[in-house]
Every structure is written in C-alpha cells, then in structure tokens.
Amino acid sequence: MGSWHCKIDIHRTFVLQPTRPHTVFGVGALAGIDDILDKLRQGGCDAVLVVTDPLAYKASGAWDTVRPALDRHMPWEHYDGVRSNPTYANCDAAATTGRAMAAKAVLAIGGGSAIDTAKTAAVLLAHPGKKAVDFYEKHAPITAALPIIAINTTHGTGSECNAYAVAQTDGADKPVIHSPHLYPTWVIEDPALTVTLPARQAVATAIDALSHALEAATAATASPYTICLAKEAVCLITAWLPTALRQPGNLAARYWLMYASAIAGIGFDLGMLHIAHALEHVMSTLNADVAHGDGLGLLLPAVLAEIYPAAPEVLAEVLRPIAPELKGLPGEADRAVAGLRQWFACIGQPSGMSAYFTGADVPALTRMVMKSCLSKTLLPLAPIRVDTAVVERIFQQAL
Structure with a gap:
C-alpha cells in the first residue's frame, strides 16, 4: 500500500499553529462564563449583545447559567431571531440591537448559525454605517470586530474554532467572510449542552x-x-x-x-x-x-x-x-x-x-x-x- 506521506509536498509551507480562541473544554466548562464576563468588565466592557436562535439557547440548558451570570456582571440585550442558514437580515438585525445599547462585546449561544451571526454582528458593530452585504458581497475590508464569546451547543459547527462566517440571501448566494478578527476571543465547549440535541x-x-x-x-x-x-x-x-x-x-x-x-x-x-x-x-x-x-x-x-x-x-x-x-x-x-x-x-x-x-x-x-x-x-x-x-x-x- 502506498503511503500518503510520500505525496506531501515538503517544499510547500503551511501554518501549523494559527491565532486561536482561548477555549475552555469539558463537562462543566460553562461555569467559566463568570470569569470571562469578569475579564470583559475589567477590560472596559459595560454592555453585551447576546445572539441566539429562538430555542437552542434554552433547550440546551445554557441560559440557566448564562443569564444569571450576565445579570451579575453588566447590562445586556438579546437578539433571538437567528434562523437556520442565517441571512444578511439576521446579521443586520442583531447588529441594530447591539448598536442601540452600545454593546462592547457579542456573546453567541448555539451552533454555527448563531455563532456566524454573532461574528458578523461583531464586525458590523466595529464598522459603523456598514451592512452585512458590504462584507459578504462587496468585499469591504474587515479591520476590527468586537470581542466574541462563543458558547457552542452542537458537535458539528467548527465555527467556534475558525475565522470564517457564513450568511445568505435566500435563493441567490451563500457567501463566506474570512478574517483573523472573526476568531472568537473566548470559547466554551461544554459537552453537557449537547445532550438535548x-x-x-x-x-x-x-x-x-x-x-x-x-x-x-x-x-x-x-x-x-x-x-x-x-x-x-x-x-x-x-x-x-x-x-x-x-x-x-x-x-x-x-x-x-x-x-x-x-x-x-x-x-x-x-x-x-x-x-x-x-x-x-x-x-x-x-x-x-x-x-x-x-x-x-x-x-x-x-x-x-x-x-x-x-x-x-x-x-x-x-x-x-x-x-x-x-x-x-x-x-x-x-x-x-x-x-x-x-x-x-x-x-x-x-x-x-x-x-x-x-x-x-x-x-x-x-x-x-x-x-x-x-x-x-x-x-x-x-x-x-x-x-x-x-x-x-x-x-x-x-x-
């Protein structure tokens, strides 16, 4: 049997260790949300935008821990309109909610749809006057994003680990944006949040x-x-x-x-x-x-x-x-x-x-x-x- 090792181009360089989120992994990891919010507050964050779909954030049990923690640390507003295969409209609406309360960070609870919407909202909040379409279709440069906290509730997305986000216009296209600014700052991977899937x-x-x-x-x-x-x-x-x-x-x-x-x-x-x-x-x-x-x-x-x-x-x-x-x-x-x-x-x-x-x-x-x-x-x-x-x-x- 031939080995795949022989087919690797040893002259092509690759990134072995990129910029990554600080990820807390394991059963019980959700308890770390207090520490994360405390670090945010100490860094000057005084308002958080929470981004979720209408169901998973509660069904997973995450909300039972996250909401009291938010209440203890700082003001927050909640956008819960994310749908499966999120649209530009979802991203813009989330950003509008965050803009109205001058959010300084974005916290996502859910799978890829919620995390991608939160990533896009974090970019929009750092670029006043821009819409999602400007980044997804007009290739506006992404020069910043608010800090992103991703609480993953599935075992499939990968979005919590990467620098990509996806959104779409129904029936037209489903582009991707990519930037180091799209890496979450903190990630919580608590397997207990997936048992209700x-x-x-x-x-x-x-x-x-x-x-x-x-x-x-x-x-x-x-x-x-x-x-x-x-x-x-x-x-x-x-x-x-x-x-x-x-x-x-x-x-x-x-x-x-x-x-x-x-x-x-x-x-x-x-x-x-x-x-x-x-x-x-x-x-x-x-x-x-x-x-x-x-x-x-x-x-x-x-x-x-x-x-x-x-x-x-x-x-x-x-x-x-x-x-x-x-x-x-x-x-x-x-x-x-x-x-x-x-x-x-x-x-x-x-x-x-x-x-x-x-x-x-x-x-x-x-x-x-x-x-x-x-x-x-x-x-x-x-x-x-x-x-x-x-x-x-x-x-x-x-x-």
Missing part, C-alpha cells in the same frame, strides 16, 4: 464535522496536520455517534463528539474545504429547509466517488473506521462509497435528496454552483478538476 440534529452536526475532516484532509491545501486531525476526528465520530444516539445523556459520547468537531474545525480552518461544502451551500440557499449537515450527508457518497481515485492513500486511512478493508488503491472508490453508505444507514442519515429536490432542479443547482463566489474559492482546492459535468454528476448521483 434531537437525534436528527445529532446526526446532521456529526456529519458536518465528518465532512470538515474529509475535505480538509484532501484539499490542495491539506497538510500532515490536517490529515492527522481528520483521522482522529473520523475515528471518534464513528466510535461515539451510535452511543450518543442510543443514550442521548451519555456524557462521554458527547465529550468525544464535541472534541472531534473541534479538531475537524481546526483542520478546515487550516486546510480549507472543497466540493461538498460548495455544493451544499447552493442547496440550502435554494431551499432553506436543508439543514447544513443533512445536505452534506446527502452529497458525501457522490463526492467520495469522484475524489477517491485522486487521493486513495489519504482517504483509505481517514475512512478506515468506516471501511476497514480499504487498501489505498485508486480502483477502490466503489468500495469506499459502499462503506460510507452502509455507515450512514446505521446512523439514520437519509440517502437521497428527493425530500428537497428532483431531477428537474439539477440544472439550476449546477448553474448556481458554477456561478457562486464561494465555489470559485473552494472548487479549485479539490483534489480533482471540477467542471460543470462533475457538479451535475454529483447532484444526479445524490438524488
């Missing part, structure tokens, strides 16, 4: 982390670090997700799933993403009912079929917990896909896009992918050349 969301968020790992390990920007992070993340996800589904309150399972998500998020912060995320962003732009992780799960088998022959050594090692018989040979793509599909069936991940799209939608989906500004960034990072025919074939196979 419904099974469908537990699966979707875990698949989001799985996709982060697979893409970061096979992108043109991959490194030994991102590959090793991906191997560990996939190993942990496959080992612990079934336990979390059978025993939702199992804190060990939630701990390792949240850890897997975090290291996969670090991996894609360094190694980037490619085909699956480029295509899923278009799916959820056209149909906001498509949860991000669910959309990725619908696409991944078809994406794997395309990329496996180009990166068999890496994918055989990363996918070993799912398909242990893989030897790292280009002709094994069908075997790899079959193993992934079988594992998806075991965890209850749907196998086709028919709940959201039909074959008649494929031409529009394909056109949007090829026009998307995100695709123009991500698709060149894929381990294969991605053209219209490849994108259309993936969508057709995913049906």
Whole structure:
C-alpha cells in the first residue's frame, strides 16, 4: 500500500499553529462564563449583545447559567431571531440591537448559525454605517470586530474554532467572510449542552464535522496536520455517534463528539474545504429547509466517488473506521462509497435528496454552483478538476 506521506509536498509551507480562541473544554466548562464576563468588565466592557436562535439557547440548558451570570456582571440585550442558514437580515438585525445599547462585546449561544451571526454582528458593530452585504458581497475590508464569546451547543459547527462566517440571501448566494478578527476571543465547549440535541440534529452536526475532516484532509491545501486531525476526528465520530444516539445523556459520547468537531474545525480552518461544502451551500440557499449537515450527508457518497481515485492513500486511512478493508488503491472508490453508505444507514442519515429536490432542479443547482463566489474559492482546492459535468454528476448521483 502506498503511503500518503510520500505525496506531501515538503517544499510547500503551511501554518501549523494559527491565532486561536482561548477555549475552555469539558463537562462543566460553562461555569467559566463568570470569569470571562469578569475579564470583559475589567477590560472596559459595560454592555453585551447576546445572539441566539429562538430555542437552542434554552433547550440546551445554557441560559440557566448564562443569564444569571450576565445579570451579575453588566447590562445586556438579546437578539433571538437567528434562523437556520442565517441571512444578511439576521446579521443586520442583531447588529441594530447591539448598536442601540452600545454593546462592547457579542456573546453567541448555539451552533454555527448563531455563532456566524454573532461574528458578523461583531464586525458590523466595529464598522459603523456598514451592512452585512458590504462584507459578504462587496468585499469591504474587515479591520476590527468586537470581542466574541462563543458558547457552542452542537458537535458539528467548527465555527467556534475558525475565522470564517457564513450568511445568505435566500435563493441567490451563500457567501463566506474570512478574517483573523472573526476568531472568537473566548470559547466554551461544554459537552453537557449537547445532550438535548434531537437525534436528527445529532446526526446532521456529526456529519458536518465528518465532512470538515474529509475535505480538509484532501484539499490542495491539506497538510500532515490536517490529515492527522481528520483521522482522529473520523475515528471518534464513528466510535461515539451510535452511543450518543442510543443514550442521548451519555456524557462521554458527547465529550468525544464535541472534541472531534473541534479538531475537524481546526483542520478546515487550516486546510480549507472543497466540493461538498460548495455544493451544499447552493442547496440550502435554494431551499432553506436543508439543514447544513443533512445536505452534506446527502452529497458525501457522490463526492467520495469522484475524489477517491485522486487521493486513495489519504482517504483509505481517514475512512478506515468506516471501511476497514480499504487498501489505498485508486480502483477502490466503489468500495469506499459502499462503506460510507452502509455507515450512514446505521446512523439514520437519509440517502437521497428527493425530500428537497428532483431531477428537474439539477440544472439550476449546477448553474448556481458554477456561478457562486464561494465555489470559485473552494472548487479549485479539490483534489480533482471540477467542471460543470462533475457538479451535475454529483447532484444526479445524490438524488
């Protein structure tokens, strides 16, 4: 078996240790919110904008601890209008709430949607007069952001670990912004906050982390670090997700799933993403009912079929917990896909896009992918050349 080590370009430099948030990780980590708010207050912060969706911040149990802590330390206002696949309007509305009370920091409670909205609001509050569209579509430079505190309530987003944020206009595009200013200042990763995730969301968020790992390990920007992070993340996800589904309150399972998500998020912060995320962003732009992780799960088998022959050594090692018989040979793509599909069936991940799209939608989906500004960034990072025919074939196979 050939080793992926032999294919690493040792003359291409990469960032091994980037700027990162100060992350408190483990069961009980939420108790650290008092220390964080105290440090903020000592640094001159006298008002906090809280950003959440309408449900998760309470359902997770986080609010029972965070609200009393806020009341003890400083004034705060709450924007709870974040929706799944947040829009520019969500970001602008959150910033308007923060501007009205002269917020000096932004605190997010939730998954990727809440954290991305909070990141964007933190940027908007540091750039008076700007709207979300100025950064997402007009490429206004991000020169500052308010301090961001991210309290993660899922095991899939990765947003708490990286310098990216996503928002969209329904039916048009779902761009990404990137800046070192988008790294949260503090992150709380408390696995106890994930025990109330419904099974469908537990699966979707875990698949989001799985996709982060697979893409970061096979992108043109991959490194030994991102590959090793991906191997560990996939190993942990496959080992612990079934336990979390059978025993939702199992804190060990939630701990390792949240850890897997975090290291996969670090991996894609360094190694980037490619085909699956480029295509899923278009799916959820056209149909906001498509949860991000669910959309990725619908696409991944078809994406794997395309990329496996180009990166068999890496994918055989990363996918070993799912398909242990893989030897790292280009002709094994069908075997790899079959193993992934079988594992998806075991965890209850749907196998086709028919709940959201039909074959008649494929031409529009394909056109949007090829026009998307995100695709123009991500698709060149894929381990294969991605053209219209490849994108259309993936969508057709995913049906």
